[in-house]
Amino acid sequence: MYVCICKGITDRQIKEAVYGGSTSVKALRYHLGVSSQCGRCAELTKEIIEETMSAGIITSANTGLFYSAG
Secondary structure (H helix, E strand, O other): OEEEOOOOEEHHHHHHHHHOOOOOHHHHHHHHOOOOOOOOOHHHHHHHHHHHHHOOOEOOOOOOEOOOOO
């Protein structure tokens, strides 16, 4: 699904960037350009970051991928 229409950025691209360590809207703005035009996608981007991180796959330390032992 497209999250940022201005830049053509999808939820998949955002998730991949989060897996790569970009765990804030600011970091994603720098790496992908999300929320750099009109800003309407910022809230949805934040929700996708939180959902991806709460799935137990990513830590907020920006140190890469960590898998839960469960």
